[in-house]
Amino acid sequence: MTRTEYRWLLPSAMADPELPGDRPRTRRTVRDWAVDITAFLCAAGIGLLALAAIDADDTTADVFVLVDSVIGAAACCALWLRRRWPVGLAAVLTVVCIVEPVAAGALMVALFSLAVHRPFKPVAIVGAGALIVAPLQPLLRPDPATSFLASVIFGVLLILLVLSWGMVVRSRRQLVLTLRERARRAEAEAELRAEQAQRLAREAIAREMHDVLAHRLTLLSVHAGALEFRPDAPAAEVGRAAGVIRDSAHEALQDLREIIGVLRGPGDAEEGDRPQPTLATLDALVAESRLAGMKVVVDNRVADPGGAPAATGRTVYRIAQECLTNARKHAPGTEVSLTVTGGPGEGLAIEVENPAPTEPFERVPGSGQGLIGLTERATLAGGGLVHGPTEDGGFAVRARLPWPAA
Numbered sequence: 001m002t003r004t005e006y007r008w009l010l011p012s013a014m015a016d017p018e019l020p021g022d023r024p025r026t027r028r029t030v031r032d033w034a035v036d037i038t039a040f041l042c043a044a045g046i047g048l049l050a051l052a053a054i055d056a057d058d059t060t061a062d063v064f065v066l067v068d069s070v071i072g073a074a075a076c077c078a079l080w081l082r083r084r085w086p087v088g089l090a091a092v093l094t095v096v097c098i099v100e101p102v103a104a105g106a107l108m109v110a111l112f113s114l115a116v117h118r119p120f121k122p123v124a125i126v127g128a129g130a131l132i133v134a135p136l137q138p139l140l141r142p143d144p145a146t147s148f149l150a151s152v153i154f155g156v157l158l159i160l161l162v163l164s165w166g167m168v169v170r171s172r173r174q175l176v177l178t179l180r181e182r183a184r185r186a187e188a189e190a191e192l193r194a195e196q197a198q199r200l201a202r203e204a205i206a207r208e209m210h211d212v213l214a215h216r217l218t219l220l221s222v223h224a225g226a227l228e229f230r231p232d233a234p235a236a237e238v239g240r241a242a243g244v245i246r247d248s249a250h251e252a253l254q255d256l257r258e259i260i261g262v263l264r265g266p267g268d269a270e271e272g273d274r275p276q277p278t279l280a281t282l283d284a285l286v287a288e289s290r291l292a293g294m295k296v297v298v299d300n301r302v303a304d305p306g307g308a309p310a311a312t313g314r315t316v317y318r319i320a321q322e323c324l325t326n327a328r329k330h331a332p333g334t335e336v337s338l339t340v341t342g343g344p345g346e347g348l349a350i351e352v353e354n355p356a357p358t359e360p361f362e363r364v365p366g367s368g369q370g371l372i373g374l375t376e377r378a379t380l381a382g383g384g385l386v387h388g389p390t391e392d393g394g395f396a397v398r399a400r401l402p403w404p405a406a
Contacts, residue, residue: 053145
């Protein structure tokens with residue numbers, strides 16, 4: 001059941017979707033109408049009892065009974081304005097009740113409504129005024145059946161009881177409204193966190209697509225360019241280049257299929273997916289680059305590559321893959337040095353460096369986001385990455401990643 005379905009069961013001060021301030025409410029709910037009618041009948045009943053006691057007194061003139069009846073009826077009818085002007089109504093009825101016992105019931109209802117719909121300061125001021133004038137009514141119009149002291153004590157206790165009850169009701173409503181607002185904020189924060197998680201997931205997928213496919217497509221571009229500019233190459237070299245193009249295209253399709261499987265979700269993943277790259281598969285990456293004609297010098301000082309954490313090893317692999325791809329794009333024909341050191345408790349360090357190209361070449365377009373993605377990937381893995389040009393005009397990338405001790 002939603003809030004709109006049971007809104008008629010709530011007070012108007014709590015039925016709106018936003019937190020109400022201390023301002024009048026013009027539209028009543030069904031519950032408000034029921035409460036207002038009950039309050040009117042209770043005030044009228046108390047007024048009729050007081051009027052009957054006055055009429056039973058033979059010393060009271062009929063004109064006073066008529067005036068009491070009119071004023072008591074007006075006071076009860078004025079209760080329909082208690083939600084709009086609770087402070088003014090309570091103050092006026094407090095003054096009226098000094099000389100008019102028939103309006104006592106209406107005053108109690110007005111004080112209760114004041115305590116429910118207004119903060120403590122106006123309640124304290126009007127309530128203090130009602131307590132001050134409480135002894136005046138039995139003094140000016142004493143009840144023959146009740147002593148002055150008993151009338152004063154009863155009136156004071158009744159005023160305190162009504163005000164206390166109203167403040168308790170107000171405190172409970174404020175608690176409910178505060179909890180409702182907290183729940184609304186929690187829902188908004190949960191939606192914000194979900195949107196942020198989706199954004200991060202999309203960024204991770206985009207970064208993975210760049211890291212995975214850029215390497216394959218660069219191989220395709222390099223070898224296709226070689227075939228284009230050397231149509232008279234030996235048949236064996238042309239066949240080898242065509243084989244590399246075919247293998248690279250096949251690998252790119254496999255990688256794209258894996259990424260699409262990630263987008264579909266775990267329930268739609270195909271069987272037989274290839275395992276994620278690790279530090280142990282770094283040699284295969286280097287061999288693939290050498291097959292494409294790159295000069296790569298490897299210095300791998302990690303004693304147990306298979307024992308490296310999966311996330312750390314995968315990050316090292318992606319860094320090496322991106323660096324080799326960039327070197328193939330921006331410094332073809334140069335010798336690339338790849339150094340990997342570290343172990344458990346020491347962390348892993350990877351350094352990839354290449355000198356400046358010495359011969360003119362056709363530049364391969366790139367997105368320019370690879371190094372940014374590598375830096376973010378290394379940071380998310382708990383390490384760091386720096387990159388920049390070297391003194392001789394080359395380029396170097398250095399990263400360090402954690403490898404906890406066993």
